[in-house]
Amino acid sequence: MQVTPWNTYQNRREFLNKMIKIGAIASIAPSQLIIAKNNRHFLSQTPIKSAQNYNNYYEFSTNKEAVMHLANSFSISPWSISIEGEVKNPLTLSLSDILDLESVERVYPLRCVEGWSMVIPWKGIELRKILNQARVKTTAKYVKFVGTYRPEEMFNQRRKILPWPYTEGLRIDEAMHPLTILATGMYDETLSKQNGAPIRLVVPWKYGFKSIKAIQKIIVQKEKPKTSWNMQIPSEYGFYANVNPSVAHPRWSQSREVRIGELRKRPTNPFNGFKNEVSHMYKNLDLELNF
Amino acid sequence: MSWLFKIKQNEKIFRFTIFSISIFPAILLYYKYSTAGLGINPFATLSHQTGHIAIVYILLTLSITPIRRFLCNVSIKLNLNRGKRLSDWNFLIKSRRQLGLFSFFYSALHLSAYLFLDIGWSWEYFSDDLAERSFIIYGLVNFIMLFLLAITSPTIVRKKMGRWWKKVHRLMYLIAILSIVHFVFAAKHGNNWSIVYGTICLVLLSNRAWIFLSNKSRRQKDDGLETYRN
Numbered sequence: 387m388q389v390t391p392w393n394t395y396q397n398r399r400e401f402l403n404k405m406i407k408i409g410a411i412a413s414i415a416p417s418q419l420i421i422a423k424n425n426r427h428f429l430s431q432t433p434i435k436s437a438q439n440y441n442n443y444y445e446f447s448t449n450k451e452a453v454m455h456l457a458n459s460f461s462i463s464p465w466s467i468s469i470e471g472e473v474k475n476p477l478t479l480s481l482s483d484i485l486d487l488e489s490v491e492r493v494y495p496l497r498c499v500e501g502w503s504m505v506i507p508w509k510g511i512e513l514r515k516i517l518n519q520a521r522v523k524t525t526a527k528y529v530k531f532v533g534t535y536r537p538e539e540m541f542n543q544r545r546k547i548l549p550w551p552y553t554e555g556l557r558i559d560e561a562m563h564p565l566t567i568l569a570t571g572m573y574d575e576t577l578s579k580q581n582g583a584p585i586r587l588v589v590p591w592k593y594g595f596k597s598i599k600a601i602q603k604i605i606v607q608k609e610k611p612k613t614s615w616n617m618q619i620p621s622e623y624g625f626y627a628n629v630n631p632s633v634a635h636p637r638w639s640q641s642r643e644v645r646i647g648e649l650r651k652r653p654t655n656p657f658n659g660f661k662n663e664v665s666h667m668y669k670n671l672d673l674e675l676n677f
Numbered sequence: 678m679s680w681l682f683k684i685k686q687n688e689k690i691f692r693f694t695i696f697s698i699s700i701f702p703a704i705l706l707y708y709k710y711s712t713a714g715l716g717i718n719p720f721a722t723l724s725h726q727t728g729h730i731a732i733v734y735i736l737l738t739l740s741i742t743p744i745r746r747f748l749c750n751v752s753i754k755l756n757l758n759r760g761k762r763l764s765d766w767n768f769l770i771k772s773r774r775q776l777g778l779f780s781f782f783y784s785a786l787h788l789s790a791y792l793f794l795d796i797g798w799s800w801e802y803f804s805d806d807l808a809e810r811s812f813i814i815y816g817l818v819n820f821i822m823l824f825l826l827a828i829t830s831p832t833i834v835r836k837k838m839g840r841w842w843k844k845v846h847r848l849m850y851l852i853a854i855l856s857i858v859h860f861v862f863a864a865k866h867g868n869n870w871s872i873v874y875g876t877i878c879l880v881l882l883s884n885r886a887w888i889f890l891s892n893k894s895r896r897q898k899d900d901g902l903e904t905y906r907n
Binding site: 444618644 | 717719721793
């Protein structure tokens with residue numbers, strides 16, 4: 387029998403308490419139900435040490451166990467994040483502004499495109515909260531995220547290994563999806579630098595490289611943004627990058643993954659286990675082509 | 678230099694030393710495995726490190742012939758008492774077989790990591806990989822060739838095979854190239870070890886090509902007159 391992780395248990399209680407306070411159990415929005423259901427998957431969490439000592443963060447190093455040391459010198463305060471582009475109300479939020487917003491806690495599996503995964507309890511805010519605050523125009527189709535360019539601190543940016551600054555993108559409906567969060571913490575701690583402090587994206591049904599770290603700008607736009615990995619190797623890293631065991635990376639299989647803490651590989655789930663929640667967004671899309 | 682040739686007289690000690698050094702990475706990996714010291718992703722550590730060591734041993738095996746030739750030339754230049762004949766360095770050839778067998782050994786460990794830990798002996802995964810993953814095919818072909826060389830390495834087999842032995846064992850050149858191709862396709866973007874391995878492999882193979890293509894008269898002779906030349 388698997389013991390429910392404390393956070394998961396706690397999340398449910400908090401969630402239910404909140405609902406009772408509001409006194410509106412009957413009027414729970416469907417999306418909130420989805421998340422409540424998601425958190426009921428009794429995923430056994432990766433130890434915090436592993437999550438903090440094994441990081442794919444190309445700005446610092448391609449060696450996952452070196453990132454934690456190299457990220458030490460990265461300065462993260464003061465920090466602000468701007469929301470601009472196709473919005474009626476462009477915003478610049480300081481980190482404390484974001485921390486003041488209503489936070490959520492989510493336990494998500496994170497699946498790296500390299501074939502390993504972790505289960506991490508995140509703390510953050512739903513991205514749609516901020517986008518709604520900025521009042522996205524109806525002309526908006528995509529959201530672009532821009533990371534940090536600081537070669538003097540981010541050691542590996544001196545190599546032209548990827549187009550810097552790291553850039554990622556989502557379709558507007560993906561960005562507005564309640565599962566998509568901006569994380570500022572994990573495991574009841576503030577986000578560590580090697581995990582993308584002070585603020586990072588978490589899109590649980592996509593490969594980890596979509597979940598950009600140390601975000602500085604969020605630009606809502608009409609055209610599809612050019613993203614770093616896609617620009618570097620377009621044949622291997624698509625714009626969508628949905629976790630899909632049946633569409634292989636051109637060089638290696640995506641049908642299985644090593645869960646950190648285990649020795650053997652296990653099968654990978656379509657959409658990283660969020661098929662019910664997100665597959666409707668891709669009904670009219672050929673996922674073979676739009677990998 | 679005379680200490681070196683005393684080693685020649687004690688070939689067994691020399692080979693035992695090579696054996697001890699070569700088995701050490703395997704023991705270390707096993708020790709780390711049993712003490713949970715393989716890092717955060719033990720699967721990756723096991724499969725990557727056995728692969729790296731296998732490539733290193735393939736390149737070491739290929740480096741014996743050029744090293745032998747090089748040492749011989751150095752001895753001639755320095756006009757040393759011993760070492761001017763290629764055959765003075767024959768003890769290196771015996772350790773070449775050892776190194777070759779170790780490259781087979783580490784490839785076998787590498788393949789086991791794939792079979793046991795990655796696909797878990799699933800025929801379905803295996804056939805999918807063969808159909809789609811080119812580097813799996815390169816690796817597998819390479820392993821089969823290494824296996825072929827390993828089973829034809831005992832002296833009895835070698836004698837039975839006659840001239841064919843040398844021809845078959847030239848497959849090692851192909852194995853070296855293929856193992857690096859395998860690595861290039863398997864490694865993630867930003868991993869530059871392939872440049873290091875590729876350069877070493879290029880040097881080792883082009884040295885042979887250079888000798889082969891150069892004028893016959895310039896090739897190393899081994900008629901015993903080297904001792905008097907210079």
